[in-house]
Amino acid sequence: MNTTAHEEILEKLEEKFQAINQKTETHLEGLLWAKPITYWDYIQTDALLNLQTQRTTLPDEMVFVMYHQVNELLFKMILWEIEQVCRSQKPETSFFTEKLMRISRYFDMLTTSFTIMKDGMEVEQYMKFRNTLTPASGFQSAQYRLIEFASTDLINLIDYRFRSSIDRNTPYEHALEHLYWQAAGKDYKTGEKSYLILEFEKKYKKEFLSFMEEYNTINLWQKFKQLPEEDQKNEALVKAMRHYDYTVNITWVMGHFNAAKKYIESGHGSGEATGGSDWKKYMLPKYQRRIFFPELWSEEELATWGEKESV
Numbered sequence: 001m002n003t004t005a006h007e008e009i010l011e012k013l014e015e016k017f018q019a020i021n022q023k024t025e026t027h028l029e030g031l032l033w034a035k036p037i038t039y040w041d042y043i044q045t046d047a048l049l050n051l052q053t054q055r056t057t058l059p060d061e062m063v064f065v066m067y068h069q070v071n072e073l074l075f076k077m078i079l080w081e082i083e084q085v086c087r088s089q090k091p092e093t094s095f096f097t098e099k100l101m102r103i104s105r106y107f108d109m110l111t112t113s114f115t116i117m118k119d120g121m122e123v124e125q126y127m128k129f130r131n132t133l134t135p136a137s138g139f140q141s142a143q144y145r146l147i148e149f150a151s152t153d154l155i156n157l158i159d160y161r162f163r164s165s166i167d168r169n170t171p172y173e174h175a176l177e178h179l180y181w182q183a184a185g186k187d188y189k190t191g192e193k194s195y196l197i198l199e200f201e202k203k204y205k206k207e208f209l210s211f212m213e214e215y216n217t218i219n220l221w222q223k224f225k226q227l228p229e230e231d232q233k234n235e236a237l238v239k240a241m242r243h244y245d246y247t248v249n250i251t252w253v254m255g256h257f258n259a260a261k262k263y264i265e266s267g268h269g270s271g272e273a274t275g276g277s278d279w280k281k282y283m284l285p286k287y288q289r290r291i292f293f294p295e296l297w298s299e300e301e302l303a304t305w306g307e308k309e310s311v
Contacts, residue, residue, distance in 0.1 A: 055132045060125040067116055068138065075143035078106050082150045086218045093231045096223070100240040107247045114255040118262055126263050135196050138256075139184060142204045149211050151248070152221045152292035159183055160289050172212045176205070180288040221293055238296060245292045250285050250306055257283045 010024075017024045040046065051069065054061045085091050085099045148157055154175050158166050162178045176182075185197030193201075201208075216222075224232065224241065231237065260283070285306025294302060 056129040058125045058129045060121040061129040061132075063116065063121050064126070064129070067113070067120075070113070071110060072141065072143060074106050074110055075141065075147060078103050078147055079143060079150065081106075082147065082220060085220060085223055086150060086215065088223075091223060091227075093227065093234050093237050096227070097234070097237045097240045100220075100237075100244050104240070104244045104247050107244075107252050111247070111252045111255040114259040118259040121263075123263060130263070135194075135199075137196055139181065139196060140200045142200075142207070145181075145204070145208060146211055147248075148290075149208070150215050150219050151244075152219055154179075154212060154216070156221075156291060156294065160287075168216075172209050176208060176212065180290060183288075224293070241293050242296050245296070249290045249292065253283055253285055253290075254306075 013028075014024050017027060052062060052065050054065065081099050081103050085096055088095070091099075153168075154172075155163060155166060155168070157180055158175065158178050159180045159182065166175060166178060182197070185194050185200070186192065187194070220241075224237075289302075289305050291297065291302065291305060297305075
């Protein structure tokens with residue numbers, strides 16, 4: 001490095017540390033004693049690889065555990081991208097489009113990875129170790145709920161039967177009680193909540209209510225509507241919005257459904273999900289009609305939502 005470049009870097013460091021009322025020489029001296037970074041320290045490989053704990057002696061349970069941990073890491077990546085759009089005061093159309101396509105690629109990866117679950121475990125092993133999971137369920141992924149809250153207006157996540165009685169002035173707690181996934185955690189005759197959903201809400205209800213309120217005016221749909229009218233007609237952006245909507249609410253959901261169906265309906269079990277949820281009505285798009293951006297779809301597309309995917 002030549003002297004001029006060296007001096008420029010030192011000047012920039014001076015500016016950086018002066019801005020936070022720090023002494024540059026103190027930080028430079030600290031570098032003398034700092035250890036060089038390694039891949040395993042940076043990625044925290046040892047910690048990451050020690051997070052897989054089986055509850056049984058069945059080998060394929062490890063596949064199940066690691067697969068779901070990978071899912072949660074991808075959910076975190078998705079939320080990271082969504083947050084950048086939602087917290088941007090005036091996102092550029094190109095920025096908006098690029099972020100949506102990144103998110104869609106993550107969901108594409110999640111969708112194609114279902115073959116790991118569908119074809120990568122022995123049915124006999126799964127039907128044994130699944131009993132140790134009860135009453136836990138993938139239903140209890142809080143990050144996935146946050147993705148939904150950050151993507152669209154709450155009305156689009158309300159159980160289809162109750163949408164006409166709920167609007168933007170409805171209290172958040174009331175809206176939470178009528179979200180589409182509540183149907184999977186309640187006895188449809190008595191309305192009584194299962195242990196699955198009671199524990200889920202015990203841990204996350206406060207966080208959900210806060211997040212719902214925060215993203216009420218900054219979710220992806222609201223940020224899209226805040227763009228200039230001309231930008232809302234941008235072909236690439238509209239295509240990206242539609243692709244994300246379809247990928248999350250049909251392609252990914254059906255991939256999940258078909259993987260679950262193989263095991264739950266294998267004939268070796270009760271036909272119920274591990275948490276006891278009504279998994280078909282919870283998962284199938286044609287029942288709950290989860291659509292993040294309904295205004296971007298035609299009447300025919302809305303009417304036949306989720307009916308063209310093979311089950």
